[in-house]
Amino acid sequence: MDSYFLQAKTMCFIVSFKLANRSKLLLAMVVYRLEGFLEFVTCSCAFDLILLLNGGSGYSLMRDPRYNKGLAFTEKERDAHYLRGLLPPVVLSQELQEKKMMNLIRQYEVPLHRYIAMVGLQETNERLFYRLLIDNVEELLPVVYTPTVGEACQKYGSIFKHSQGLYISLKEKGKILETLKNWPERTVQVIVVTDGERILGLGDLGCQGMGIPVGKLALYTALGGVRPSLCLPITIDVGTNNEKLLNDEFYIGLRQKRATGKEYDELLQEFMYAVKQNYGEKVLIQFEDFANHNAFELLARYSSSHLVFNDDIQGTAAVVLAGLLSALRLLGGTLADHTFLFLGAGEAGTGIADLIALEISEQNGKPIEENRKNIWLVDSKGLIVSSRKESLQDFKKPWAHEHEPITGLINAVKAIKPTVLIGTSGVGKQFTKEIVEDMASFNKTPLIMALSNPTSQAECTAEEAYTWSEGRAIFASGSPFDPFEYEGKTFVPGQANNAYIFPGFGLGVIMAGSIRVHNGMLLAASKALASQVAEEHYEKGMIYPPLTNIRKISANIAAKVAAKAYELGLASHLPQPEDLVESAEKCMYSPVYRSYL
Numbered sequence: 001m002d003s004y005f006l007q008a009k010t011m012c013f014i015v016s017f018k019l020a021n022r023s024k025l026l027l028a029m030v031v032y033r034l035e036g037f038l039e040f041v042t043c044s045c046a047f048d049l050i051l052l053l054n055g056g057s058g059y060s061l062m063r064d065p066r067y068n069k070g071l072a073f074t075e076k077e078r079d080a081h082y083l084r085g086l087l088p089p090v091v092l093s094q095e096l097q098e099k100k101m102m103n104l105i106r107q108y109e110v111p112l113h114r115y116i117a118m119v120g121l122q123e124t125n126e127r128l129f130y131r132l133l134i135d136n137v138e139e140l141l142p143v144v145y146t147p148t149v150g151e152a153c154q155k156y157g158s159i160f161k162h163s164q165g166l167y168i169s170l171k172e173k174g175k176i177l178e179t180l181k182n183w184p185e186r187t188v189q190v191i192v193v194t195d196g197e198r199i200l201g202l203g204d205l206g207c208q209g210m211g212i213p214v215g216k217l218a219l220y221t222a223l224g225g226v227r228p229s230l231c232l233p234i235t236i237d238v239g240t241n242n243e244k245l246l247n248d249e250f251y252i253g254l255r256q257k258r259a260t261g262k263e264y265d266e267l268l269q270e271f272m273y274a275v276k277q278n279y280g281e282k283v284l285i286q287f288e289d290f291a292n293h294n295a296f297e298l299l300a301r302y303s304s305s306h307l308v309f310n311d312d313i314q315g316t317a318a319v320v321l322a323g324l325l326s327a328l329r330l331l332g333g334t335l336a337d338h339t340f341l342f343l344g345a346g347e348a349g350t351g352i353a354d355l356i357a358l359e360i361s362e363q364n365g366k367p368i369e370e371n372r373k374n375i376w377l378v379d380s381k382g383l384i385v386s387s388r389k390e391s392l393q394d395f396k397k398p399w400a401h402e403h404e405p406i407t408g409l410i411n412a413v414k415a416i417k418p419t420v421l422i423g424t425s426g427v428g429k430q431f432t433k434e435i436v437e438d439m440a441s442f443n444k445t446p447l448i449m450a451l452s453n454p455t456s457q458a459e460c461t462a463e464e465a466y467t468w469s470e471g472r473a474i475f476a477s478g479s480p481f482d483p484f485e486y487e488g489k490t491f492v493p494g495q496a497n498n499a500y501i502f503p504g505f506g507l508g509v510i511m512a513g514s515i516r517v518h519n520g521m522l523l524a525a526s527k528a529l530a531s532q533v534a535e536e537h538y539e540k541g542m543i544y545p546p547l548t549n550i551r552k553i554s555a556n557i558a559a560k561v562a563a564k565a566y567e568l569g570l571a572s573h574l575p576q577p578e579d580l581v582e583s584a585e586k587c588m589y590s591p592v593y594r595s596y597l
């Protein structure tokens with residue numbers, strides 16, 4: 001079915017019914033609910049539909065976060081929509097509401113309180129929430145996202161007020177399609193799903209991992225411009241092995257140990273096919289914070305049948321590769337001239353290592369096996385070397401190079417002498433003074449990336465990296481660190497967080513109607529990000545552009561990703577628009593209030 005034709009037809013239906021009378025409007029509403037094209041319906045008409053749905057009461061209407069404007073409802077809107085008397089006399093602009101909310105949020109000193117205030121706003125006035133987030137991205141990202149979202153997940157049960165997103169537990173086995181149909185939106189373009197087993201570097205938080213899909217999707221909208229109604233956060237609850245949560249009276253999930261093996265696989269399979277059946281094959285399914293063993297497996301199993309993207313493997317890889325390409329402007333040489341050492345050989349570590357090797361192969365035309373040789377990984381048992389090959393998990397095997405066995409990161413650093421040190425271990429404080437000093441002893445400009453999240457799990461802090469290297473290190477981290485002054489110079493650490501990539505990447509995939517994710521699209525996203533770092537940023541030690549321009553950055557990433565999808569023949573939205581950056585910017589969600597007249 002041609003969806004644009006259907007959308008247009010539905011819209012005409014509703015508009016004509018609106019012009020007729022309210023009982024007919026009810027019928028129109030049925031049409032709308034069947035087709036689910038609210039976004040295409042004129043604003044005032046949509047407003048009327050909701051009004052009708054709520055029995056004609058403006059009061060109920062104010063309770064819908066998608067439509068609520070709070071004190072910004074105009075006099076005319078108050079008259080037209082039965083709101084008179086339900087609000088105090090004053091009429092505020094959205095700007096003033098924003099100022100007031102920011103003042104309020106800044107009064108909370110505890111980050112979790114700020115998080116709770118932001119979630120409260122999201123649940124009452126969606127457009128104001130996004131307005132705040134977009135206009136104050138550097139200040140509010142650490143509140144709704146990393147690092148505060150980590151603490152929010154740990155305490156999710158205690159702070160839980162309203163449900164956000166969809167929960168699919170073992171209890172829904174055999175009924176997942178039905179469960180998906182309970183979600184109010186009929187059209188969904190991005191799903192972020194977790195099973196909560198590896199939330200950031202905090203481990204198994206079970207069902208309380210829901211904070212992560214909710215936070216990631218808030219970024220899809222704020223940073224990538226994907227409409228909130230098209231985003232669906234999902235948590236799959238197969239139990240948790242976290243004893244503390246199992247014994248917590250406020251825990252919100254199933255009180256049982258994690259299901260594994262066949263039981264797990266069957267639930268995930270039912271989920272994947274129910275999503276495809278309900279939303280079609282062009283819905284992007286982003287896997288987030290699964291444990292290593294499932295993350296690699298799920299990506300491999302579903303990448304040829306579904307539009308899947310693993311943010312921790314692929315998103316993190318793309319953002320780190322972007323940082324490396326950008327850092328070369330400071331370090332000199334090409335990627336192939338560098339030696340990389342990773343602490344951590346899980347999703348992030350091997351994902352990044354793979355993408356670096358792929359990019360080097362694109363550049364020098366040599367086989368990927370050859371280009372892996374300068375990339376070394378250390379896991380909990382030491383340097384990954386060929387004598388350990390038999391006992392290694394599959395995703396580590398390509399990195400088992402010829403070398404004598406070495407235990408301990410410090411010994412590996414001394415032996416390998418990397419130019420780039422990358423932490424993806426999920427364990428904090430692993431880059432000790434001795435390690436950073438060593439890096440600085442054989443590199444004029446050591447590149448140090450402490451990627452584990454949240455801040456408590458970072459391998460070292462910005463201050464440590466700059467001080468221990470006597471101001472010579474280029475430093476980037478997964479969680480944000482404040483600028484640091486060392487001997488009169490202010491260094492601005494970069495945030496090598498996949499937040500730079502996934503919103504724009506997802507937008508590009510959606511724009512092109514791509515049916516699969518391809519490594520070429522990841523490389524395109526990395527290059528698009530790297531190309532947006534300017535001279536003034538390098539002067540401060542930054543290897544990423546500032547987040548303040550993130551919407552522009554995302555539009556450029558989206559354009560390059562979409563272009564790659566067209567080039568690879570994966571795009572289904574034909575013909576290809578002439579100016580993809582312009583198309584990306586045009587389709588981005590704006591949080592400005594609509595008029596309901």
Ligand SMILES: O=C([O-])CC(=O)C(=O)O
Nearest residue numbers: 146200289312453497498
């Ligand atoms: O959520 C973040 O900040 C980055 C990420 O994907 C992770 O650490 O798992």
Ligand SMILES: [Mg+2]
Nearest residue numbers: 288289311312
């Ligand atoms: Mg993640």
